[in-house]
Amino acid sequence: MNIISNPILPGFNPDPSILRVGDDFYIATSTFEWYPGVQIHHSRDLKHWRLVARPLAQATQLDMRGAPDSCGVWAPDLSYADGRFWLIFTDVKRYGVTTVNGAKGASLRDFPNYVVHCDQIDGNWSEAVHLNSSGFDPALFHDDDGRSWMLNMLWDHRPGRGRFAGIQIQQFDRTAQALVGEPHLIFKGTDLGFTEGPHIYKRDGWYHLLVAEGGTGWDHAVVMARSRDLLGPYDVHPDGPVLTAAGRREGPITRAGHGDLVELKDGSPWLAYLCGRPVPGKERCILGRETAIQPMRWHDDGWLRTLDGDARPVETPQAPDLPSIPWPQDDWDGRFDRDFLPLEFQWLRTPLPERLFSLSERPGFLRLYGRETVGSHFEQALVARRLEHRRFTATTCVDFSPRCFQQAAGLILYYNSTKYYYLNISVEGEARELQLMIASPLLAEGVTMETVGRLPNGPIELRADVDGDVLIFSWRAEGDTNWHILPQRLDATILSDEVTCPGLPNFTGTFVGMACQDLSGMAMPADFSWFIYEGGEGTCAPVD
Template sequence: MIHNPVLRGFEPDPVILRVGDEDYYIATSTFEWYPGVRLHHSRDLVNWRALGGALDSRRLLDLSGVPDSGGIWAPGLSYADGLFHLVFTVVDTYAEGWKDLPNQVTTAPSIEGPWSDPVPLHGRGFDVSLFHDRDGRSWLLNMRFDWRPEHDMFAGIELQEYDRTSHKLLGQPRTITVGTDAGVAEGPHLYRRGDWYYLVHAEGGTGYEHGAAVARSRDLFGPYEPDPAGPLLTSRHDPTLELQKAGHCSLVETPAGEWYAAHITARPYTERGRCVLGRETALQPVTWTEEGWPRIAGAVPTVTVPAPDLRPAPFPTPPTTDHFARPILGPDWSTLRRPADQNWLSLTERPGHLRIHGGQSPVGRRTPSLVARRVTAPRCSFETRVTFDPRTPDHLAGITAYYNTRNWHYLYVTSTDDGSPALHVLSCEQRTRTAHPVQVPLPPGTSVVLRAELDLPVLHFAYDTGDGPVPLPLELDATVLSDEAADEFHDGQLRVLGFTGAMLGLWVQDLDGAGVHADFGYATYQAVAE
């Protein structure tokens, strides 16, 4: 059986792809986090392993200065000419009625690279994907964004020819549909089955009204007829479903002719409440009617569904503790707004440790020093041992439960005014900081174990200087680490979006530029089975 979500935690906007008879890949959005575009591999659609991200250097991706939940939106992954083709949008701005949306394409002979220098495409919209037709021609799809105040921002799904040899767009774009009455047509993927072209797209926005629709045409350019049965998938009509916000589908066919849809979903802590784990990826079987329409049973997401007739292919279980014994970060780690390079971190300067050189403040968007991993379960823990020698209150290092620059909790080592090290706790919710009444003196020159325990809706911190763990007397609201808490509107204008999910990580600040660093001896993440 397939147990959903198959990719847990912050793993939205899945595009699924089969290459050959055995290998399946899913690419997901990463927004302001490196490496850009998370990649996952499976041979049976049940067991998945993280491969890390495709865009792991500034040559491939520049996220410096992007807003919270900007950066990589809804990539497209396809395969042609013996190459993987990755198209993606880097959202530089999205607020107050404007969006700057450069789209690019890169290719690689292997899913693990090397990826070619990205080539610019256009900036008319986002959620790009490539469709490779039987005649050898390729087509780029995207939603069309319209900035004009008197127009609908979501102006329809656009199609334009793409030449795979020259990496250039040909001809003029054409709008092939404006979607259904649900509105907000985006996330398009095009498929061909028999004599029909099938257009699958998201609708209804990214929240609880989210869904996926399908339309078809015998002509590539339409007109596209919507499925008369309504949405292909949605949770909007039933708040009791365990999997909410279902939509944004992409399809894959097995060699035996079985079809599956990969889609967004979310698991709120309370009914239609906050989703701390962010938007996740699930799979649903797809059948075809006699009339030739794809259908998901009941058009609703199910937690447990039948697996395809493929040989089971489990992967080794990843270790819960990273001892930082390898020269590069493992695939579960992400870094904020700058790639994991020797300019600010090292796994070799002190063997068996991750050394992180201090970066910008928690609101800095160019050179923050945060290494984090996704929260994948409502109950989990995160622990590390940090060695740090702060000299002023401008030097901080510790662990964070993080959503974005405006929403986080932080347990950190810093210096008091007289130069003595101490533990402090700071929280931030929608830009409002709270310094908690905690100050634990630490012996100079020693390391300390820091621990975070998440048990929704509460986050607890603890520390250990060698005499056993000491819980801190704080019950922190973990639901501020959610999409819903992150969304901000002012005077009717969108200012901040919440598209990611909760992260647990290692954070270091050097606010006076003194060159301080912290050494982390290990990191243990344990999720409690659900």
């Protein structure tokens, strides 16, 4: 039986926008504060996907230095018109706290929306053009009369208001790359609230509006409404949500919502949507919000429904009747003996990666230049990749000779500036030592540091093993056969949306990678010779 295993994009890949151009399917997902911005995956059968582009890679397109955690690039929308790809996105600059001492005040947030375009999905995209800042989750709708329209949710910052004021639309001039005319509020949402993530589709003379509602947690949902007139009024789907996992906090697919539709050549609709997979027995998703997909059906009454009509997400839907086209596997062996960074890696916020790392300064190594503290919102030397498995092993080898206690480098599991585990090499007096740094909202101190022990001279291998909710670190000198296992059994689930400081956004997922700090400002480098990530049931904890 030819089935699709959800999620199709495992690990932090939220807010999918799906597009078909001929025989090719593309999905764009949010990247928030991680650089370069926006992930675009490619498939020809809806089952096998590969990462082909991160289009926002220049300072003229995206600069997130100073952006708070979980800000940056929200909900990109990918479309195609005039023989070119269009990408529209929000670059969130501020996420204002809505309450102080329990009292609601003004929620002042900055949501500039931009558009870029390119003739090729993996080409050099245009400079970003600012369109508006009235709310987030922008999308483009290209009508069959040749006109294009921009949608976004409308943010109401005033005290006592609902914040999520509905969906507005305004005409977009593709030639001028500018909005024209006046915006129109076309949909105020349903009682589920948190109306966001709009998309419009035209079918049989109806304009179908799809939105996300219920918040991005356990009650998330895909909701639809329709109208004969683009500007409304819109009637809500008689069944309620089109897709939701509300009421489910365990199981293979939860938190289902924020979707987008694509039609196959035969006209059959498929819905891509975000979801979460909690660690068994825990209501925490350390992989963040992922992307799933399943077939839908237009019924005789003109409304969209799941195949069973139950509005529930499906873990293993039947694959479409398309030729199976798997992609070749990347043969990278984990060594940094190439002149470019492997595509799975990203860094934080800055469009100036040459200030963070180099693959040429010491050939065969990834050199990280010690920069600001772990969790800095400006210039942090941290290069990492997404977790894609709930059981995995990550190992690296670092050559680092710190001269003072302000310098450190090592292996990190990072969610954001308030949640991470960091096994690092530093120095105390004349001796190098291994330290464990932990940041968690559950700690009274916020961040703790513990000395593990002294280290021998030479390169050091560092290892992290995660099995469900347990994280174990270990280390050894390069060339040794035995691992020195740290005694702590650490709680991996703090690296999730669900563990948070009050009032702070948590919309991303956990990364594992390499980091280097030099708080003296001297940019002391650390050289990493390799990094290996192994996920799946075959991994296991190290043994003595």
